[in-house]
Amino acid sequence: MRIIDTLAAVAEEQGEKPAEVALAWLxxxxxxxxxxxxxxxxxxxxxxxRAAALSLSAEQVARLDGASA
Structure with a gap:
């Protein structure tokens, strides 16, 4: 469940939905x-x-990568 929690946190930071962050990350x-x-x-x-236009920071990408490992 770490990835879901991390997606939710990054989505909140970005003001977007978790699904949009997940797609942007992919x-x-x-x-x-x-x-x-x-x-x-x-x-x-x-x-x-919106997901295609979303720019994640290097720190956010690293958090998502770590949570998905």
């Missing part, structure tokens, strides 16, 4: 060219767009 990972996500509503597409 997009930024080496070797990940395109995370697969499926939208079933306009709101989800808008959320994906």
């Amino acid at each position: 997009i930024g990972r080496e070797g990940v060219t395109a995370p697969i996500a499926s939208a079933t509503s306009v709101a989800q597409v808008e959320s994906f767009a």
Whole structure:
């Protein structure tokens, strides 16, 4: 559950939803060219767009990496 708690904390810091932080984190990972996500509503597409534009700090990425290990 560490990763969920860390995602929630980073999301709060960013003022975004945990799902958006998770997608932004995946997009930024080496070797990940395109995370697969499926939208079933306009709101989800808008959320994906926010995630794609989200910039995580090096410290936030390190925390997420550590929590997922």
